[in-house]
Amino acid sequence: MMSTTNVNHSLFEEQDQIPTQMGLFNIIPFPPNQTYPPLGCQTVTLKSISAIAPSLSSAANFSETLLSTAVNQRPREEDLTSSLVGGGGGQLLSLSRSRVNSWAWEEVSDCLMGKRIGGDDNHHHHLGVSAMKMKKMKARRKVREPRFCFKTMSDVDVLDDGYKWRKYGQKVVKNTQHPRSYYRCTQDNCRVKKRVERLAEDPRMVITTYEGRHVHSPSNELEDSQTPSELSNFLW
DNA sequence: CGAGTTTGACCTGCGC
DNA sequence: GCGCAGGTCAAACTCG
Numbered sequence: 001m002m003s004t005t006n007v008n009h010s011l012f013e014e015q016d017q018i019p020t021q022m023g024l025f026n027i028i029p030f031p032p033n034q035t036y037p038p039l040g041c042q043t044v045t046l047k048s049i050s051a052i053a054p055s056l057s058s059a060a061n062f063s064e065t066l067l068s069t070a071v072n073q074r075p076r077e078e079d080l081t082s083s084l085v086g087g088g089g090g091q092l093l094s095l096s097r098s099r100v101n102s103w104a105w106e107e108v109s110d111c112l113m114g115k116r117i118g119g120d121d122n123h124h125h126h127l128g129v130s131a132m133k134m135k136k137m138k139a140r141r142k143v144r145e146p147r148f149c150f151k152t153m154s155d156v157d158v159l160d161d162g163y164k165w166r167k168y169g170q171k172v173v174k175n176t177q178h179p180r181s182y183y184r185c186t187q188d189n190c191r192v193k194k195r196v197e198r199l200a201e202d203p204r205m206v207i208t209t210y211e212g213r214h215v216h217s218p219s220n221e222l223e224d225s226q227t228p229s230e231l232s233n234f235l236w
Numbered sequence: 237c238g239a240g241t242t243t244g245a246c247c248t249g250c251g252c
Numbered sequence: 253g254c255g256c257a258g259g260t261c262a263a264a265c266t267c268g
Binding site: 166167168169170186 | 239240242
């Protein structure tokens with residue numbers, strides 16, 4: 001299953017790669033004409049993130065910076081372009097703001113303001129099978145979690161992010177030969193999901209989309225508790 | 237035997 | 253309203 005991740009953020013920044021026990025994952029820039037990630041995705045460089053928050057001393061801070069960048073820099077075409085040009089081939093991350101989920105960005109703001117999205121988790125749990133459940137599902141869809149996605153070059157589909165995931169579905173997506181896999185965090189009360197798929201244009205590239213925010217620490221925390229700046233915290 | 241994966245069926249949202 | 257595509261469920265299956 002998922003092995004643990006112990007990544008120093010500075011390594012991540014300086015080497016364009018995320019070392020994990022499963023191998024090295026390259027952070028690859030999105031070309032300007034890239035069709036994925038879909039509508040509204042914003043691409044930012046690690047450098048630009050650092051410029052916003054120079055005190056990026058820990059991956060935890062980094063995660064917050066990702067969020068605030070997402071909120072404060074609504075993706076305009078010129079932003080995207082300048083980001084890409086200015087990136088000079090550096091590490092790029094993509095923050096998803098699809099048209100469908102644009103309303104979720106207010107929730108991202110709430111997150112940053114300390115109003116955790118699933119703070120009252122009671123109405124978010126997956127409950128039994130019934131019409132009631134369907135009603136709840138319906139209601140839940142209206143408060144969809146914010147998402148972000150990024151692209152990595154990797155032989156393995158599932159990035160080791162320190163959390164434990166259970167696969168709950170797989171779907172063949174139209175116009176792609178590679179199926180999309182759906183994972184849910186195995187932790188009780190944690191509703192974070194992720195989707196993993198390979199890029200149609202370049203099967204070496206893995207697109208990972210996270211939805212929601214973990215309400216707990218990574219599963220390998222006990223093993224690696226002495227290292228505050230590990231990538232696992234980067235993934236909320 | 238329990239935990240995780242597979243996979244077909246079903247549901248929902250969206251575009252036309 | 254209809255059809256399509258994406259997302260989820262859950263029974264069956266696999267594996268350690």
